[in-house]
Amino acid sequence: MSGKRVAIIGAGVAGLVSIKSCFEEGLEPVCFERHNDIGGIWYYTEQLRKGQAAATYDSVVTNHSKEMSCFSDFPFPKEWPPFLSRLRVHEYLHSYADHFALKKYIKFNADVMKIEANSDGGWSVTISNGAGGKTEEVFDYVMVCTGVFSKPHFPSYPGLETFDGIKMHSNEYRDSSKFKDKRVVVVGAASTAGEVACELARNGSIQVFLSMRNGTVVIPRIGVQCTPWDLLCSRSIVNRDRILDKIAKWRIQDRTKIGLQCSEPIVNIKSLMVNDDIQDRIVQGKLEPVVGIEKFGKNSVTLVKGRILDDIGAVVFATGYQITFQFLKDTWVFDESDNLQLYKLVCPIGVDEPDRMALIGMFAPGGAAFPAFELQARWAVNVFVKRVKLPSKEQMRACIQKKPKYGRFYRSISTLPYQEELAEEIGANPSFWKTLMYDPRLAMACWYGPQVPYTYRLQGPRTWDGAREAIFSVWENTTCPTNSYRSTHMK
Ligand SMILES: Cc1cc2nc3c(=O)[nH]c(=O)nc-3n(C[C@H](O)[C@H](O)[C@H](O)COP(=O)(O)OP(=O)(O)OC[C@H]3O[C@@H](n4cnc5c(N)ncnc54)[C@H](O)[C@@H]3O)c2cc1C
Ligand SMILES: NC(=O)c1ccc[n+]([C@@H]2O[C@H](COP(=O)([O-])OP(=O)(O)OC[C@H]3O[C@@H](n4cnc5c(N)ncnc54)[C@H](OP(=O)(O)O)[C@@H]3O)[C@@H](O)[C@H]2O)c1
Numbered sequence: 001m002s003g004k005r006v007a008i009i010g011a012g013v014a015g016l017v018s019i020k021s022c023f024e025e026g027l028e029p030v031c032f033e034r035h036n037d038i039g040g041i042w043y044y045t046e047q048l049r050k051g052q053a054a055a056t057y058d059s060v061v062t063n064h065s066k067e068m069s070c071f072s073d074f075p076f077p078k079e080w081p082p083f084l085s086r087l088r089v090h091e092y093l094h095s096y097a098d099h100f101a102l103k104k105y106i107k108f109n110a111d112v113m114k115i116e117a118n119s120d121g122g123w124s125v126t127i128s129n130g131a132g133g134k135t136e137e138v139f140d141y142v143m144v145c146t147g148v149f150s151k152p153h154f155p156s157y158p159g160l161e162t163f164d165g166i167k168m169h170s171n172e173y174r175d176s177s178k179f180k181d182k183r184v185v186v187v188g189a190a191s192t193a194g195e196v197a198c199e200l201a202r203n204g205s206i207q208v209f210l211s212m213r214n215g216t217v218v219i220p221r222i223g224v225q226c227t228p229w230d231l232l233c234s235r236s237i238v239n240r241d242r243i244l245d246k247i248a249k250w251r252i253q254d255r256t257k258i259g260l261q262c263s264e265p266i267v268n269i270k271s272l273m274v275n276d277d278i279q280d281r282i283v284q285g286k287l288e289p290v291v292g293i294e295k296f297g298k299n300s301v302t303l304v305k306g307r308i309l310d311d312i313g314a315v316v317f318a319t320g321y322q323i324t325f326q327f328l329k330d331t332w333v334f335d336e337s338d339n340l341q342l343y344k345l346v347c348p349i350g351v352d353e354p355d356r357m358a359l360i361g362m363f364a365p366g367g368a369a370f371p372a373f374e375l376q377a378r379w380a381v382n383v384f385v386k387r388v389k390l391p392s393k394e395q396m397r398a399c400i401q402k403k404p405k406y407g408r409f410y411r412s413i414s415t416l417p418y419q420e421e422l423a424e425e426i427g428a429n430p431s432f433w434k435t436l437m438y439d440p441r442l443a444m445a446c447w448y449g450p451q452v453p454y455t456y457r458l459q460g461p462r463t464w465d466g467a468r469e470a471i472f473s474v475w476e477n478t479t480c481p482t483n484s485y486r487s488t489h490m491k
Contacts, residue, residue, distance in 0.1 A: 007030055010144070010146040027140075066080060068231065074100075124136055125137050148361060258279055291304050341400060349400070
């Protein structure tokens, strides 16, 4: 260890990869987690925990397949299905933390209240133990891993305060039990809205209305030839939007025919919904997509254009989240227009020394979060140890401004090109020509096969001996767990 200390705030996915990346580079990580377990949103409890903003519901299943979602040197168990329950994800995070001995670096029930810049460089971090006790510790570097979904977003509507039924943000939704025999409005057009609306329509709500102001595009988890949708994403694909459009049309050729409203090309659409069920719920009549809301009555909802939905017993706002940092100065991370000012979505240019602070996981990933956050953490510690040099603040500002969709809330950035960009800077993006020279089969798998995270452990710092085999096992690991007939009878 170099003796340089890194404060890591949060022990969710971003925190765990940050701890590992730090000790791999000889830095000394100390992780503060306000709750009593690791996992962040994957640590499921019946009630929201104190200070918890984002949460999953009981039935959540990953929206990216396991081979695209894993950490680059730690595959999900072969026997597990391609899409995973919250229990399995939480178990995986525990086994990752145990395998790499990460837990000894974590202080639980430690809530970070404030971070201040020291005049001689580095940071003072104030931590509360939740029982009135406060301590202050000094660090050389800070990694903020507190999650992008840090405050539920509640839209306001005229009359909402007079509405008599259940009003709930999706972060409090756990299952359908409170909604039986009710007519329910679910607001939102992305994955949570779709999953909650379908679950209610299946499980005893009288009628469910899905209110979308702009419509949506539905991506099925699995499509042609029973392939998980994201395994089609390879480095050789130039137009990723076209592929996504094709995938969306596997199940639902014409979205407008079943009321999903959206005939726009995929690049113009804001909301993506990963869902395998919505078309069936709609054609069976239990779920009706409707337009946006104009106002609420005591037990009614008036839609834009005047239609009134009567006898509404509950409304669930699956309207997403906002990002806030209670312990950081806003000017460090946001500009005057409230846009995040993070170089490479990681280093805040509002601090004096952006190469001493990193924010990991501060965007809504369009692809799987885990490998993208892992590369951010690997890149960040390479910045800390000065293997990667940051450009001047002006250059970083110009670079941030070139990417207009990186706003205050990074709505779905394309993770695969982003991962390549970070990997390139730390020397972990495999070179096609170099690989072709010594291992042509591997070069083909890296370029024309799925862009799996293992490809970032083939070369550069911290390679993993198992990476090559893992790359060649992707299809077997995906199909074998769901085909017990073949594995039992056809060995
Ligand atoms: C419903 C839902 C489903 C999702 N499904 C998927 C999916 O299928 N696949 C996928 O890739 N991604 C999914 N995501 C995205 C998900 O957010 C990421 O996968 C990832 O888990 C986020 O990890 P994180 O560490 O950035 O944040 P979090 O999981 O939010 O963890 C942040 C941690 O920081 C701690 N913390 C916060 N503030 C403080 C403080 N002041 N002091 C100390 N500790 C603090 C929190 O207690 C928490 O443990 C989903 C998100 C939601 C909301
Ligand atoms: N594993 C899974 O299956 C799964 C399930 C759920 C969520 N997730 C993940 O969890 C994260 C959060 O997803 P999310 O669906 O909760 O939130 P989200 O992706 O931020 O979507 C929020 C939705 O709310 C709508 N909305 C926002 N403000 C509105 C308003 N004022 N009126 C009407 N609609 C409004 C948006 O529609 P507009 O397009 O109109 O803005 C959008 O569809 C994402 O990363 C997602 O991938 C994963």
